[in-house]
Amino acid sequence: MRIIHFSDPHVSAFPDSFRALFDKRILGTANYFLRRRFLHDETMLSKAVEFILTDPPDAVVCAGDITSTGSPREFRTALKILAPLLELPATKFLYVPGNHDAYVADKRCAAALEESFAKLNGNGLALPDLPVKVPVGECDFALINEGCPTNPFLSTGVARKEDAEKIAEFAENKNGRPLILLGHLPLRYKSSLWGKRHDLRGPGREILEQLLDKGKIDLSLCGHKHINRRNVDESGRGEIGAGAITRTGDINIIDYSPDKDIFDITTADIRMTGVGSAL
Numbered sequence: 001m002r003i004i005h006f007s008d009p010h011v012s013a014f015p016d017s018f019r020a021l022f023d024k025r026i027l028g029t030a031n032y033f034l035r036r037r038f039l040h041d042e043t044m045l046s047k048a049v050e051f052i053l054t055d056p057p058d059a060v061v062c063a064g065d066i067t068s069t070g071s072p073r074e075f076r077t078a079l080k081i082l083a084p085l086l087e088l089p090a091t092k093f094l095y096v097p098g099n100h101d102a103y104v105a106d107k108r109c110a111a112a113l114e115e116s117f118a119k120l121n122g123n124g125l126a127l128p129d130l131p132v133k134v135p136v137g138e139c140d141f142a143l144i145n146e147g148c149p150t151n152p153f154l155s156t157g158v159a160r161k162e163d164a165e166k167i168a169e170f171a172e173n174k175n176g177r178p179l180i181l182l183g184h185l186p187l188r189y190k191s192s193l194w195g196k197r198h199d200l201r202g203p204g205r206e207i208l209e210q211l212l213d214k215g216k217i218d219l220s221l222c223g224h225k226h227i228n229r230r231n232v233d234e235s236g237r238g239e240i241g242a243g244a245i246t247r248t249g250d251i252n253i254i255d256y257s258p259d260k261d262i263f264d265i266t267t268a269d270i271r272m273t274g275v276g277s278a279l
């Protein structure tokens with residue numbers, strides 16, 4: 001089976017609420033106009049969609065941060081671009097929130113996230129139900145929600161203990177099928193002291209790290225760091241962090257062969273494919 005993995009498109013839009021002037025969104029918007037818009041090219045997300053449509057895989061997974069400040073307008077724009085992937089009859093689209101998708105504790109933003117989560121996951125899943133296990137082809141995906149609003153100086157996510165324990169239950173009952181964790185933040189990333197304000201926190205992190213290290217989680221797919229990186233063994237097991245699709249143009253193509261029991265990983269650079277000119 002084939003899995004396509006990308007992350008962090010960070011679709012941006014002007015704030016669509018007066019309330020945005022009084023919370024973290026004003027900083028996020030300023031960050032976009034002063035810095036992020038020079039780094040991210042939103043047309044790359046359309047190109048990624050077109051690339052995936054040329055040869056649809058069994059699963060497309062997006063590891064979060066589809067928005068910059070979690071506003072309803074940003075979610076609407078992101079969903080409009082991703083919509084063709086949701087129509088594919090033989091492709092399962094899976095999405096988990098990033099820290100930017102759960103940017104502030106605003107009711108309209110929280111509702112937009114929940115609504116978008118349901119739409120992106122085929123209206124079969126509800127965000128409060130996470131973690132859930134979703135079988136696709138020969139693999140099972142464990143979706144975890146690590147997004148939660150933080151103060152303006154942090155870009156962290158949280159692994160709750162009860163969530164990690166549920167993932168551990170999935171890992172104990174694999175029935176011979178590989179278990180792929182889909183979260184936003186990496187488990188295998190050694191940050192500098194300053195970089196720790198971007199790390200996954202919470203008591204569940206250690207549980208998840210141990211499951212991955214022991215091979216009980218076969219593969220961790222994530223994003224957040226905006227650089228494409230792999231930390232896998234010879235069977236392709238370990239962790240793959242996707243770069244920001246609108247910044248690096250990288251899409252990971254992961255082929256799982258049950259016969260060989262390996263994950264074969266390649267990376268396509270959307271900037272080099274020549275697709276997307278019509279979108």
Ligand SMILES: [Fe+2]
Binds near residue numbers: 010244
């Ligand atoms: Fe991000």
Ligand SMILES: [Fe+2]
Binds near residue numbers: 223
């Ligand atoms: Fe992130």
